[in-house]
Every structure is written in structure tokens, then in C-alpha cells.
Amino acid sequence: MADKILMKGNEAIGEAAIKAGCKCFFGYPITPQTEISAYLSRKMPKIGRVFLQAESEIAAVNMVYGAAGTGVRCMTSSSSPGISLKAEGISYIAGAELPCVIINIVRGGPGLGSIQPAQSDYFQATKGGGHGDFNMPVFAPASIQEMVDMVQEAFDVAEMYRTPVMIMGDGMIGQMMEPVQFKEREEKQLPEKTWAANGLHGRKKHNVINSLYLKAEVLEEHNKHLQEKYKTIKENEVKYELFNCDRENDLVLVAYGTTSRICKNVVKMAEKEGIKLGLIRPITLWPFPTEAFDKTVNSTKHGYLSVELSCGQMVEDVRLAVEGKKPVNFFGRSGGMVPTPEEILSKVKELVGGAK
Incomplete structure (x- = not known):
């Protein structure tokens, strides 16, 4: 059994993402979650993975869109106002049915508010997270250990249903320190990524990653498909x-x-x-x-x-x-x-x- 390590919440998130197989991280600093980026900036390049601090939150989430479209595990993180800036991209990702993980370490609002802990992004997270008819699974950890465990689960759920998944903690959970254990997890049987635009041969047609549907009847069918998927998530993924x-x-x-x-x-x-x-x-x-x-x-x-x-x-x-x-x-x-x-x-x- 793995030993317990005393870690700050944000840094534990970064390590958990690495152990979950995250290949690409795109982010932008904002308190109280900046240590996630700082930790991954040190660790990811040493193991041949991609860390990139984008020029803005908007750029970061669209980089996630691109990387997710190739089928690799990717993640971004931010705090409240930064998630607002990512909202358009999150909606695009949901519309294109791409798996990714989004971390929100919530701070007080509205507006710039404060850097103190809050839970005032609940509506933003659970009622969509952007424009259009979509939902995404949202996990709410109560400890750093639970946060660590949820990172792996979030990647699995994202790939199982081809959806963005959010982990929403508050500033306290990002900043406090607790002993954590990085447990060996049983590999889940996840669907093959036959949809990915990754240049692999042997396909009968090109894979196109897109969320634009100009014909109303086609978009309505796509929305019906998404709602069926969300119904399945409701049946299978509720936790309390x-x-x-x-x-x-x-x-x-x-x-x-x-x-x-x-x-x-x-x-x-x-x-x-x-x-x-x-x-x-x-x-x-x-x-x-x-x-x-x-x-x-x-x-x-x-x-x-x-x-x-x-x-x-x-x-x-x-x-x-x-x-x-x-x-x-x-x-x-x-x-x-x-x-x-x-x-x-x-x-x-x-x-x-x-x-x-």
C-alpha cells in the first residue's frame, strides 16, 4: 500500500492528474488555484508531457478542445472568473462531445470578488457552464484525498461518456494541506476512441471534430442524442x-x-x-x-x-x-x-x- 504524503490541495490535484495519465495541461494563473499550474509546469516536461501556460483563459480552454479532439487525456484549471472566460469553450467541447477535465477552485464573487473560498459557482457549474442545452458531471470533494481520487474518476467518466467533467472545490480545499495516498486504481474498460482526429489509418471516413450544425433539424437530433446521454449519466453516476x-x-x-x-x-x-x-x-x-x-x-x-x-x-x-x-x-x-x-x-x- 502506498505511503501517505502531506500535500497542499492544489499540488495534490496536479500529481493526481499525472498519475491518471493526463498528457496535456493548458492553463492560466489565478488565485487560489495557481499552484496547480506551478506544480505541473515543473513536473510535466520532465516526463515528456505537455504543459503550456496560455495567453488567456480563453486560449487555454480552446487548446483543451484541440488536444481532446486527438483523444489524449487533457485538463485545465482555473478559479471562478477564469471559468467564466472558459464558458464558451466548455460549451463547444460539450457540443463536440470531447472528454476533458476542468478544475474550478472557487473564490468569492461576483466580479473579481475576493480570493477567499466560496461555493457561489454552483449555478454556473450545474446549470450548464455555458450557452446551449448541455450538462456536465460536477464532482464536489470534501477532502484532499477525495479530490485526488476524483481526478482519476473524472477522466474515466469523461471518456466513458465523451463529455467535459468538472471538479469543483473551494479555496480552502485548494490551499490547505492534508495527508494523501495515491492508490493503485483498477483499470476501467473504456470505449475505444474511434471518433478521435489523430491521423490513424484504416477508417472508412474522416473524423471531423465540430459543434456547428447549420440545419435546424440536424442540430435538434444532436440535442436529442445529448439529452439521452445525460439521462444515462443521471442513472449511473450519482454519488452522495x-x-x-x-x-x-x-x-x-x-x-x-x-x-x-x-x-x-x-x-x-x-x-x-x-x-x-x-x-x-x-x-x-x-x-x-x-x-x-x-x-x-x-x-x-x-x-x-x-x-x-x-x-x-x-x-x-x-x-x-x-x-x-x-x-x-x-x-x-x-x-x-x-x-x-x-x-x-x-x-x-x-x-x-x-x-x-
Whole structure:
């Protein structure tokens, strides 16, 4: 078994990408994710792989488009405003059905905002990430170890479904240090890349990488095909954690990423005061784990509390999942402010009527 190594989150992402077989990285520096680029700039050339700092985020994502079109594993990373600049390219990549991995280490917004951690890119990530009718799988790690494991999985999912995949963490997970283990993973049986434009011979027709369809009826058929693919992803790739949800609870918290770690402390603190809390932690933000709410809706007395580093974004998906069967409330901090367990517990007591 591999030894554990103490690593900063961003650097662990870079090493995980290398071990996952990433051949090309194209990026542009922006805090709080710049260490990903810095790490890969040192490591990739030494092992015969491509690192390129582009002249802009727009250039970087279009380089990903080109490299992905040849069938090689490629990745880009950025933080909030940088992802906004990449949005057009992400939509092109989705339309052309190309696999790639996109890392977003989220900072406070809107606008330039701050370099502090946030989760305010939830809408951007889960409701498309660019123009047109498309979705992409979005993973939300709660630890550096989980982030490392997800990088390999993200590449596999990208190739399985020919889609961009995003890993969305906040500034804390990029900057903090934790012990990580780079585990040997079982090779997945992935589809052969017969679609790639890589110059290989023996094809009956040329492979053309494109997302332009000038005939409306042709584009509609392409959209129908994409929607069927997204339906399959929803059926196969939903991930979540249920914490203390195998019992009757006064309230169930809903949180993802590092916020969920704070909420686990809240669950333990509440227990000491006679308040029973559960926690739903979405691991995939898209597809959203609706089934987790089906499993808990009848065992929560006061419904759900969505806890976020935003002004209230995931709470909309929570309400859709609950379908009005129980109350859904929200507690959030924004702009880089991180809630304390005491603040969240105070909100919990307000909803359930104080300590039991």
C-alpha cells in the first residue's frame, strides 16, 4: 500500500492528474488555484508531457478542445472568473462531445470578488457552464484525498461518456494541506476512441471534430442524442453520502465540499444538546442526488437546512428534490466568509425549537 504524503490541495490535484495519465495541461494563473499550474509546469516536461501556460483563459480552454479532439487525456484549471472566460469553450467541447477535465477552485464573487473560498459557482457549474442545452458531471470533494481520487474518476467518466467533467472545490480545499495516498486504481474498460482526429489509418471516413450544425433539424437530433446521454449519466453516476440518516431526525442538513465537514461537527455538537441531526452530502452536484431525499423525507421532523458558502444556490435543487413534502430552509455565508459550527447550530435551534 502506498505511503501517505502531506500535500497542499492544489499540488495534490496536479500529481493526481499525472498519475491518471493526463498528457496535456493548458492553463492560466489565478488565485487560489495557481499552484496547480506551478506544480505541473515543473513536473510535466520532465516526463515528456505537455504543459503550456496560455495567453488567456480563453486560449487555454480552446487548446483543451484541440488536444481532446486527438483523444489524449487533457485538463485545465482555473478559479471562478477564469471559468467564466472558459464558458464558451466548455460549451463547444460539450457540443463536440470531447472528454476533458476542468478544475474550478472557487473564490468569492461576483466580479473579481475576493480570493477567499466560496461555493457561489454552483449555478454556473450545474446549470450548464455555458450557452446551449448541455450538462456536465460536477464532482464536489470534501477532502484532499477525495479530490485526488476524483481526478482519476473524472477522466474515466469523461471518456466513458465523451463529455467535459468538472471538479469543483473551494479555496480552502485548494490551499490547505492534508495527508494523501495515491492508490493503485483498477483499470476501467473504456470505449475505444474511434471518433478521435489523430491521423490513424484504416477508417472508412474522416473524423471531423465540430459543434456547428447549420440545419435546424440536424442540430435538434444532436440535442436529442445529448439529452439521452445525460439521462444515462443521471442513472449511473450519482454519488452522495448519508451521515446519521438511518434514524428519525429533528432536521437534516444538506452541504457539500468543505462546508459538509463543518456540518458534521454541527451534527455531533447538536447530539450533546439532545437534537438529532442527519446530513446529506452531495458528492456529485450534477447529477444531483435526488434519491437521497426520497430516502430521508419521511424521517426528518422539521425538514432540511441547506448550508452553503453562497447566498443560496444549491437550496433550489434541494427544494426541487423535496417536492414540497417537508420545509426546506437555507443558511449561508458569502464573499469568503466561512460559517462557524456555532452559527449553524444556532440556526438549527431556531428551526427545531431549541435544545431538547
